[in-house]
Amino acid sequence: MTIIRKQGFDFGFDPVACDECPSYCCCGESGYVWVSQQEFSQICEFLHINPVDCLDRYFQRVGNALSLKERVVEGRFECVFIEGAEKRCSVYEVRPVQCREFPFWNYFKKHKDEVVRECPGIRQ
Ligand code: SF4
Numbered sequence: 001m002t003i004i005r006k007q008g009f010d011f012g013f014d015p016v017a018c019d020e021c022p023s024y025c026c027c028g029e030s031g032y033v034w035v036s037q038q039e040f041s042q043i044c045e046f047l048h049i050n051p052v053d054c055l056d057r058y059f060q061r062v063g064n065a066l067s068l069k070e071r072v073v074e075g076r077f078e079c080v081f082i083e084g085a086e087k088r089c090s091v092y093e094v095r096p097v098q099c100r101e102f103p104f105w106n107y108f109k110k111h112k113d114e115v116v117r118e119c120p121g122i123r124q
């Protein structure tokens, strides 16, 4: 078992927990997942969808920025790329850096209790 640790964070993360987890980090409360222009292009290419349709289907503009759309399922928000009963990410290979860096977000340095509640992979 390899626990990932990052400087500045007083918790570790066990990625094995993701195998059994219904993607709590991608579902629940509403929130923005920011996407760079390069990430947008990578996702469109991965899905084999032209950028105009891809933008329309999966992305929302927030000011000058792009974020992923959400859908509401049984009263909870979930990322538009969540798929299937096991709630897996359908663009995992090209997911945005914000997703890759979870749970090591600066916000959680001072709100560890929140990430402990959300993610079953957090370790002391
Ligand atoms: S909430 Fe934690 S354990 Fe679950 S999928 Fe996300 S990172 Fe993995």
Ligand code: SF4
Pocket (backbone or CB within 6 Å): 023, 025, 026, 033, 068, 079, 080, 081, 082, 088, 089, 090, 091, 092, 095, 096, 099
């Ligand atoms: S892109 Fe994938 S990893 Fe990121 S929030 Fe959406 S479902 Fe989760």
